[in-house]
Amino acid sequence: MEVVVASGKGGTGKTFVASNLAYWLASRGMKVVAADCDVEAPDLVLALGGCSKVLYSKEITESKKAEVNRELCVRCGRCVEVCSFYAIELDDEGYPVIKDFLCDGCGACALACPARAIVLREVPTGKIVRCVSSVGLQVITGDLEVGGRNSGHLVYEVKEEARRVLREMEGEHLVVDSAPGIGCPVISSLSGADRLIIVVEPTRQSLQGAKRLLEVASHFGVKTYALVNKAGLGGSLGVDIGKMLGVEVISSIPYDIKVVEAYAKTTPLLAYASESPAAKALLKAFDRLAEVEGL
Ligand code: SF4
Numbered sequence: 001m002e003v004v005v006a007s008g009k010g011g012t013g014k015t016f017v018a019s020n021l022a023y024w025l026a027s028r029g030m031k032v033v034a035a036d037c038d039v040e041a042p043d044l045v046l047a048l049g050g051c052s053k054v055l056y057s058k059e060i061t062e063s064k065k066a067e068v069n070r071e072l073c074v075r076c077g078r079c080v081e082v083c084s085f086y087a088i089e090l091d092d093e094g095y096p097v098i099k100d101f102l103c104d105g106c107g108a109c110a111l112a113c114p115a116r117a118i119v120l121r122e123v124p125t126g127k128i129v130r131c132v133s134s135v136g137l138q139v140i141t142g143d144l145e146v147g148g149r150n151s152g153h154l155v156y157e158v159k160e161e162a163r164r165v166l167r168e169m170e171g172e173h174l175v176v177d178s179a180p181g182i183g184c185p186v187i188s189s190l191s192g193a194d195r196l197i198i199v200v201e202p203t204r205q206s207l208q209g210a211k212r213l214l215e216v217a218s219h220f221g222v223k224t225y226a227l228v229n230k231a232g233l234g235g236s237l238g239v240d241i242g243k244m245l246g247v248e249v250i251s252s253i254p255y256d257i258k259v260v261e262a263y264a265k266t267t268p269l270l271a272y273a274s275e276s277p278a279a280k281a282l283l284k285a286f287d288r289l290a291e292v293e294g295l
């Protein structure tokens with residue numbers, strides 16, 4: 001089963017949930033692959049104890065950047081006018097200079113250039129790393145280049161690699177730590193998934209994000225559960241989160257200092273403090289999943 005753990009906004013604890021879910025499934029004797037699709041800030045492998053052995057690393061080159069041939073350039077400035085990303089400025093001599101970190105590779109400048117002085121060159125989008133974590137899990141991580149574009153495509157590549165590894169291992173479950181929000185990387189994370197767990201905090205911002213994420217998930221027809229994290233922190237919102245979202249809340253995890261300690265020690269909470277209140281709430285969620293989904 002492919003389970004995606006996502007949240008409508010960052011910082012709600014989806015990596016915490018994804019890492020513990022993968023660890024829990026593996027501790028029940030199942031073959032599991034964990035995929036980090038939060039390619040702009042990947043930290044799933046850290047939450048699973050860190051990387052003990054890198055099996056391989058692949059560079060993915062899908063992005064493009066504009067490049068100017070000054071010998072052909074007639075300094076007309078047309079490229080500056082058409083660039084919607086403000087990625088070109090003229091130097092003191094009137095030649096265009098491309099700011100790589102802003103260039104989207106859209107090609108508008110190359111099309112507009114009367115002297116055919118601009119070409120698009122391929123640059124790395126990021127890399128995919130397969131490693132074994134310190135707690136023995138196979139982890140596939142996507143790592144976007146700084147200033148890199150096309151993160152949705154990189155997520156697609158990470159998931160394809162994770163599915164390939166799962167087949168190779170004759171494994172049972174793929175746990176995906178999605179990017180936050182509702183953008184292109186999240187859509188790639190959800191594509192083809194069997195189940196979605198939305199991690200939500202009891203705050204209006206988080207609930208708003210979760211509702212938007214649910215709208216995206218409804219297009220994919222993914223069966224969805226909610227998991228409330230940091231329950232009780234800041235008081236009650238006075239709303240029934242399950243009713244508001246229209247999905248089953250499988251557990252509410254209280255704020256627990258053991259979660260912070262486990263995070264600092266880069267260890268899944270279930271391995272670090274299995275008797276803590278937060279760990280018990282996590283186990284309640286996973287037991288409920290096992291009951292409903294027959295895991
Ligand atoms: S490729 Fe697009 S984003 Fe990049 S410099 Fe040209 S017009 Fe701007």
Ligand code: SF4
Pocket residue numbers: 068072073074075076077078079080095096112113114115116117118
């Ligand atoms: S459009 Fe072409 S010729 Fe004109 S400034 Fe840009 S690169 Fe030079």
